[in-house]
């Protein structure tokens with residue numbers, strides 16, 4: 219085995235140990251037609267990529283909250299319909315309407331190659347639009363690009379991005395099965411938190427991306443994404459482990475991978491949250507620890 223392959227494998231196994239997965243077996247489950255096979259996983263990925271498709275246009279609806287329930291472990295189709303209580307404060311996007319025949323290409327073109335709509339453009343190198351499957355069932359939303367992303371023009375490619383990739387792979391998916399983007403498309407100087415005017419200027423493009431992709435599940439990575447979409451000031455500790463509804467799409471909030479790097483025990487919390495998304499998406503969960 220090449221030293222770099224070995225190092226990658228060791229990093230992957232360490233991540234699995236960190237999140238409490240210890241049962242490993244080789245699994246060559248069949249792969250959906252048209253999808254290339256993934257590397258060996260810690261558990262089956264047979265249904266991981268199956269049925270990725272864009273949904274139909276949906277009207278705007280208020281963000282709503284759904285407490286986790288016993289029915290969460292049932293397949294999505296056989297779960298009883300639940301009335302979702304409405305979150306008090308409206309999300310930033312609640313009033314925004316959909317653009318007919320919108321596409322990711324059109325959104326990128328509308329942003330343009332030299333956007334100067336907010337002050338983040340002054341020190342930006344590359345606009346980081348988003349990456350992944352335009353028909354993804356699962357979308358991850360971060361805060362804003364960091365130095366590596368600003369240099370490469372792709373979200374989550376630095377250290378936090380490597381951890382996100384490990385999380386995605388632990389779910390039995392590949393990075394290019396999902397879609398990854400940020401609230402703001404340009405790097406805030408010194409990686410500071412994006413300011414309200416920057417979020418307000420840039421987030422309509424995020425909304426359009428979500429409307430075009432229309433995933434089954436949105437995962438907000440960190441408080442900035444969660445607060446932007448849900449219009450809440452609640453802490454991540456309060457937001458995680460429960461379903462919200464964002465414009466008819468189920469939304470989960472969890473810790474940002476950069477927070478997990480600073481606070482490794484939180485990786486296990488994120489894994490719990492991601493397993494809720496896996497149940498919703500019909501992805502097989504890894505065997506429980508004995």
Ligand code: URA
Pocket residue numbers: 360361362363364367372373374375376378379400476
């Ligand atoms: N952090 C983010 O929130 N987004 C990125 O793209 C990279 C790091």
